[in-house]
Amino acid sequence: MTVLDSVLQILVSGITLGGMYAVSAIGLALLWGVMGMLNMAHGSLIAIGAYASVFAVGYLGGTWYLGLPAAMIVGCLAGVLLYFATARWMVGSGQFEMNIIIATVGVAIVVKSLLIIGFTGYPQRQPFALEGGIYLGNVLVPYQTMLIVCVAIILMMALSWLLKATRMGRAIRATAQSQKAAALMGIPAERIYLQVMVIAGVLAAISGVLISSTANTSPSLGEVTMLKVFIICVVAGLGNIPGTILISFALAVLEAAIQYALSAKWAFPLLLGIAVMILIWRPYGLFGAARIRKV
């Protein structure tokens, strides 16, 4: 294989990973940006989405592509449930930032155990997958990769339209900028929070379907992904959506390159090491604005 082939190979797997990470990371960044909520149940939402697709296609016997809408519906419900189980009772309280972490951790434990009880702990195949691919030179580009990248791009465009052009999006952005000012303009914060939770739930569920289509569906699927997505969000600067998308792809290509050049076992520790270095260098992430607190 030539150098060009190697680079192409790294890019193909990097972009696949990046698409999946980006979809997941946007939801997390949105929750942080709007509510200041670090959602530890994000991994659960990812796993719920993956299992929703498995259930709709594998157990109920739908066609393979029905997995995605099934995951979206279940992800939406999961977002609503998560809001009413946790954030609804805490938003605005002094210890919100800390207590929401613990509450969502509790939810994550419950969801993981329920998934094990319902679907057993054994990995299952994700039906939302395409066989085969085309050759670009010597490099095989699977159809699955193209499917993942297409879904990711469509979602990002849809979200950016939602946030930029709709009334709801304007309200969400206003609340993110200043909840108090937005409330004074008549935007009910609680409704915005619920909407953001639903958006995050749907995005996480879809990313769960995409991620499990390249690996397997298992109850702990979300945990490793969640950690990577967290790293992406902090390296980009929490709450910064365009930065998050860029870093998703950058770190994913980096991960693919390390996997290709060294071995798979070094990819995760090295990635973490790089993230730690970046944070020490830039404490608010690469694109996060340092919030200067006035006394």
Place this chain on the structure above:
Amino acid sequence: MSARQNIALALGLLVVLAAIPLLTSSRYVLGQFILFFIWFGVVTQWNLVFGVAGIFSLAQMMIFAVGGYASAMLAFHLQWAMWLTVIVGGCAAVVTSTVIGFATLRLRGAYVALLTLAIAAAMQALIIADTDCLSFETGTCITLTGGASGLSRFGDFGFRELLGYRSAVLGEYYLGLLLITVGSAFAFLIINSPLGHAFRALRDNSACAAARGIDRIKYQVMVFSLAGFFSGLLGGFYAGHFNAIGPSILDFSTLLFLLTSMIVGGVGRFWGPLAGCAAMMLFDELLMGLEEWRAVGLGVFTVVAVILFPQGIVGFLESGELRRIGSQLTGLSAQIHHFVKKAPGQ
């Protein structure tokens, strides 16, 4: 509560805990108590960093693991005595903790949480990835850290030879009790010393504290170093007690169990770690028979506890809330009493 009341309560509890082996000789019960001592001790130190100093560090289990691994590796590869390696483990933990204190200096809030989480995850990933053989012993590959399966059978505290097989657990029980007593006394001193006041001032309003001449860098690094020592000692004690250590102590679930204990008990409060660890372990024990539903119950308990007691159990007890409910109950019982007394006459 005044300092004197706190000390009286602590001494009373200490007597009760010291008397427990007189009441039961069940190895299971004593073992659970030792585990409780370990978790309670770790959460006490974590509470100093997280609750008192207000630094969102999630590196606590990693510091604990450094202490545990340092003592286990010295005992395993160099055959050092466990008593000595535990001390070395404590010192190794201090170094690690201080470095983390420096690394997180410029970060705030959730960034600290995620950075420290990333460091802990990196350590676990590196241990699991450690497959290079250091030496061969009877055909098995011995790696530096033991890799995914961990290290075991490297020695213990020698209570078995000293006290006999049956009473060995007693030695470890009292050693654990000693460790948490010293650790808690240390935490109590910190919380009530000028150092503790400085931490609280920095947590509540760092700009104002800095203007009064409190050096945040100095204090942050200091709290990390101090809390690191006992965490490391406890890590070594854990390794010696179980005579084994593995990467699973760095599992997310263990970290979260302890974090939940700290929050449920009451962050930044002296009695918080005790109340939280006791509540979580008791609840976990109660759900023992439920098998796979046990984790579900624990998760639900966590969510409900955080929603009902946002200040933790100790915070709830300290606030006037309990007295209010109490007076309501007395009022209610007086009404019932009144009603019952009136009833026969009708």
